Amino acid sequence: MADDNTPAKRERAEETEDSEPSKRQRDSESAVPNSKQEEERADKDVSEQGLKKLLITGIPGVRQDALQGSLNRSAIPFHRLQKKKMEKDAEIWLPDDPIIIRACKLILNGTCVHGRKMQLNDGEQKAEEDSSRTLSQQVTALADMLYEDQIYFKEHILRASLRRVTQDLSKNKYNLEWLKSCSRGPCCNLEKVYHSPQIRGYRNKNEFTIGYDRDGKATVGFRYGRFADGDSSVGNADQCLHIPACALKVAEVVTDFLRNYQKLECWGAAKHTGTWRMVTVRNNSENDVIAVVQYSSSNTKKEELDEALACLDQHIRSKVDSGDLTLTSFFLQEYNDVSNRANDDCPVRLVWGKPFFHETLMDLQFRISPSAFFQVNTKGAELLYGLVRNWVGATGTETVLDVCCGTGTIGICIASGARKVIGIELCAPAIEDAKLNAERNKISNCEFLVGRAEDQIDAAISQHVKDGDKCVAVVDPPREGLHWKVIKAIRKSKEIERVVYVSCNHVAWVEQARQFCHPSDDSRHPGEPFEPIKAIGVDLFPHTPHIELVVLLERGNTLKETKSSKL
Structure with a gap:
């Protein structure tokens, strides 16, 4: 969970009514040499090309292809990457722009690749000893940036992807007439980047993991990192700016139940043990709220499980009756496979309430059931x-x-x-x-x-x-x-x-x-x-x-x- 809840941070992330695109159009284009013979010249000329060389530190033994895959998944707009397996650092060339470099640091620093924590630094700067991340930094990496700067960064990464299309088609020497006019630029014009009309509490569907926090206490929230990178701990999502209060309240109530009113264990992904797996919360603009608690029955006696589920129902009902929790419908879902997420057609059981609610979109109404897809x-x-x-x-x-x-x-x-x-x-x-x-x-x-x-x-x-x-x-x-x-x-x-x-x-x-x-x-x-x-x-x-x-x-x-x- 994030500790930083200062007024300054919150003020920086206030909602904006402006739905027009960012007016900043700065963009860095450059040719990046690939051959070993040109590496020395690249170091000298990189500033002239509009790029800056930085180091990704703390990653000994990580192969370049694994690192490149991680950077691609994270939408890092790098122009060139060099990592030798036995070296502990990698060289990366990014646009020489303070907003883009800051965004890349917020996204990368403290995240893991093959269990190694990355740190993005200037070439002469020593890596920080403590690169741990709060949960809000892990889940909402750009939350510490002005929203206008977030849009500017996203505009740049979209242009980078459009340029990559041109590069990929060009290197294959396809005889496409329109491609000739693109030169090294985007494959088409990026006309605008539109702001979100709502920037806080906007998610209408939230899938919370049930697990243990870093103190070993049962928690409903989000994982700090990927299980594959060795971190399966869970933190509560109170400081994540995109989660609405109604969803956070459901997570709080279920966390209270897990810690104080039952004895079954949380699901353990490593050995496929435990019972409680996930809580999904959906809400609409009419303040309807659906909660689905997912559990496994494979590691618990039926009598114990039935008793725990009945106790959970009673606990949630008591919070609703007292006015402490807003909930329209409560569902349970049994899921015993080892994969983290059930398929959308995995059945749910309505315990009480309505089987679905409706959401209004462009003056039309849409039925939202627990597993139905709807933009978040x-x-x-x-x-x-x-x-x-x-x-x-x-x-x-x-x-x-x-x-x-x-x-x-x-x-x-x-x-x-x-x-x-x-x-x-x-x-x-x-x-x-x-x-x-x-x-x-x-x-x-x-x-x-x-x-x-x-x-x-x-x-x-x-x-x-x-x-x-x-x-x-x-x-x-x-x-x-x-x-x-x-x-x-x-x-x-x-x-x-x-x-x-x-x-x-x-x-x-x-x-x-x-x-x-x-x-x-x-x-x-x-x-x-x-x-x-x-x-x-x-x-x-x-x-x-x-x-x-x-x-x-x-x-x-x-x-x-x-x-x-x-x-």
Whole structure:
């Protein structure tokens, strides 16, 4: 848990009403030498290239590929990295910009790679002895920065990902005419980076781990680090700026129960022991709150478990009855697999209350069940979906494919401008929610299909898209991105001439872009390649390094019309 709760820190993170993008457009571009012969010259010329060499210290024995993977996952915008296995330090070249360097230090310092704590320092500066992190620094690494500076940093990392697309396509010497005009710059223009309308307490879904804190006491909160890096301790999330008070209160009540009113152990990921695993809290703008307590039954006698669950129910009810806790519904979930997270279709049992609640988005109502997908930042999602709707550009004649549609939020939000919306989703319970959402909002031009997208796209087009009709695909995949077979199916469908890609992981999107833009061949890349037209960023995750990237890709007649309109 974070100790620093000073007024100055809180004042720096106050909410802003400004939803316009940051006006700072500073960006550092440079050519970074790769050959060993040029290393000495790089050291001398790096300041002229707009870069600064720093050291990542405290990582003896860590291989360069492992370190590079960790930096990529952390969205560190490095231009060059050099780490020899037997050396304890690594050299890293970052943009010579104080805001970007500070953000990188906040993200990296004290985090682990293969059990080693990293520290980012200037070349002449000695690494600090104590690089431990508070929980708020671990979970909301950018919380100590002005929000405007957070946006500036995120704008830079998005531009870096767009440049990487250009670099990846260029080094493969693909004969793409549009690529020649990019030179070494971004593959398309990043038009704006939008602020989140709400920057504190914005998360409407929070998944708390149940474990032991550093004093060995049962706690409901977040892990300090990754289990793989040797730190499985849990701290309470009171100082994490993005968690709403209603969720923190549920965590507090369950922590009190675990410490004082029962004897079963918390789940141990190392040896798969214990009972109590996770608490999920969801809330909406109407102050409805759902809590789901997940447990394992594999290590406890049935009689003891039943007694503990009944005691938990009684404890929670007493807090609700006294007015100390706001809770609309209480669920239990039994989960005995060794993986950390249950699949979305893992059943939950309603103990009391309503089985779901509704949330309003763009004047539409959506049913939210305990495991249904919904963007964690409601106000930010409303901004995001409005922008996606504009880019779809539906005029009443288009068919829109909502790929990875979840509970149908995007498709239903843009349905009023489309001839037909077809949602495709692998999770059957999510599709049931999508159908109910469309019915509740009296949307009659939406249809939802269960199955793998690569199997459903061709069938959907064959049934609903006539020759000459326009078809637009909207994709909003998980963090790892679309499976290559889904991209292949989209490319193969000549009717799809516009794709609006919504990515919550701009690092993974680089490889996705390569597959969309790869020249045609007879294997993984059928059909005409797409061209990136423009991009925007939407900050759905203030105080963290994460941000949504939205990219418009076009081909065929749609691309020709776009280019002719710019003449």
